[in-house]
Amino acid sequence: MPADEKRSASTAPPAAGADAVPPGEWERRRQDLGERLATRRVNQPKVSEKGSPTMQGMAQGMRLGSEFVGGVLVGGGIGFLIDHFAGTMPIALIIFLMLGFAAGVLNVVRSVQGDKSRSVTMANTESSKSATSDGPGGA
Amino acid sequence: MATDPIHQFQIHRLIPIEIGGLDLSFTNSSLFMVVTAGLAAGFLYWSTSGRGLIPGRLQSVSELFYEFVAGMLRDSAGSQGMRFFPFVFALFMFVLLANLIGLIPYFFTVTSHIIVTFSLAITVTAVVMGYGIYKHGLSWFAVFKPSGVPPAVAPFVILIEVISFLSRPISHSVRLFANMLAGHVTLKVFAGFVVSLSALGAVGVGGAILPLLMTVALTALELIVAVLQAYVFAILTCMYLNDAVHPHH
Numbered sequence: 001m002p003a004d005e006k007r008s009a010s011t012a013p014p015a016a017g018a019d020a021v022p023p024g025e026w027e028r029r030r031q032d033l034g035e036r037l038a039t040r041r042v043n044q045p046k047v048s049e050k051g052s053p054t055m056q057g058m059a060q061g062m063r064l065g066s067e068f069v070g071g072v073l074v075g076g077g078i079g080f081l082i083d084h085f086a087g088t089m090p091i092a093l094i095i096f097l098m099l100g101f102a103a104g105v106l107n108v109v110r111s112v113q114g115d116k117s118r119s120v121t122m123a124n125t126e127s128s129k130s131a132t133s134d135g136p137g138g139a
Numbered sequence: 140m141a142t143d144p145i146h147q148f149q150i151h152r153l154i155p156i157e158i159g160g161l162d163l164s165f166t167n168s169s170l171f172m173v174v175t176a177g178l179a180a181g182f183l184y185w186s187t188s189g190r191g192l193i194p195g196r197l198q199s200v201s202e203l204f205y206e207f208v209a210g211m212l213r214d215s216a217g218s219q220g221m222r223f224f225p226f227v228f229a230l231f232m233f234v235l236l237a238n239l240i241g242l243i244p245y246f247f248t249v250t251s252h253i254i255v256t257f258s259l260a261i262t263v264t265a266v267v268m269g270y271g272i273y274k275h276g277l278s279w280f281a282v283f284k285p286s287g288v289p290p291a292v293a294p295f296v297i298l299i300e301v302i303s304f305l306s307r308p309i310s311h312s313v314r315l316f317a318n319m320l321a322g323h324v325t326l327k328v329f330a331g332f333v334v335s336l337s338a339l340g341a342v343g344v345g346g347a348i349l350p351l352l353m354t355v356a357l358t359a360l361e362l363i364v365a366v367l368q369a370y371v372f373a374i375l376t377c378m379y380l381n382d383a384v385h386p387h388h
Contacts, residue, residue, distance in 0.1 A: 063310075063314060063371060066310040066313050067306075070309040073306065075306075099295070099298055100302050103300075103306060104303075107303050110303075
């Protein structure tokens with residue numbers, strides 16, 4: 001069976017009709033695919049991979065809520081600890097609760113701004129991406 | 140007891156282990172963490188073992204996960220952030236699978252315990268601080284001082300920034316934990332209505348259709364929440380890691 005031997009010895013991908021392809025065809029096809037992928041990867045970050053608007057809204061609501069509560073809780077916690085060890089019971093708690101409130105608002109504002117400005121930073125990282133290798137084990 | 144909505148979150152000791160007065164027992168929670176990690180690793184290993192140039196179905200799924208997390212990390216933290224890819228990918232897969240496994244009846248939801256989500260979140264914060272200080276030295280602390288702040292208000296701003304930074308692991312962990320806990324309690328309450336209504340005879344069985352429909356709808360909702368919260372957890376990890384890589388914003 002010379003045909004079977006030839007097929008098993010060839011390193012072509014196991015697609016049907018591998019015999020029909022001329023020798024340089026696979027190389028040419030791979031280059032063609034590489035070129036097409038290269039042009040597509042440039043445009044890729046503009047297309048967002050996020051979910052539907054309702055899913056996004058729900059996620060954003062939960063995120064902003066916990067962001068704000070987290071700031072107040074940490075501020076109050078720091079104030080309580082300072083009071084606990086310094087023995088000045090209400091003073092630091094009050095001050096740090098206020099600061100925690102501010103930090104919570106800051107968290108919320110920053111989180112909303114981050115959503116908007118991510119498209120801007122994406123354009124910046126895109127230029128540096130071409131210079132360095134972008135595999136996970138690249139660096 | 141069967142309809143107790145909190146009962147599903149109880150932790151049982153499967154193999155009691157005690158070392159130096161510390162209770163290190165292997166619990167049902169530990170078991171499901173091992174199952175989650177094993178399932179994630181096993182699936183990825185198995186599905187990519189073919190290493191086909193043209194991926195099959197399962198390999199496509201693995202590659203989709205890879206592309207998804209890689210794109211997310213590259214968009215948030217830039218190409219320099221890609222060194223954290225294994226970390227983010229492991230976190231994403233663990234949270235996603237833990238959430239999804241928890242949806243199966245009689246299965247334990249690991250991420251509905253705040254100690255689990257908090258340890259994941261505090262690990263992220265520790266990585267951000269550790270890598271930032273290792274890479275940038277003490278100048279990494281400039282992340283707490285925004286540029287262009289008048290010196291008069293700088294102490295307040297820095298204090299607020301520090302509190303804001305410290306609140307991250309809390310908001311990060313509470314979000315995931317609260318979503319999973321609330322979802323599972325709601326699901327259990329509505330499912331409990333079905334049981335208690337159907338004990339009331341023919342009228343009750345008819346009325347039990349309503350909470351049954353609700354349970355079906357909630358299960359679909361929980362599926363969305365499980366995937367969405369894994370995504371949110373991962374994308375916030377990416378954004379926090381951005382601070383470790385680029386402290387001067």
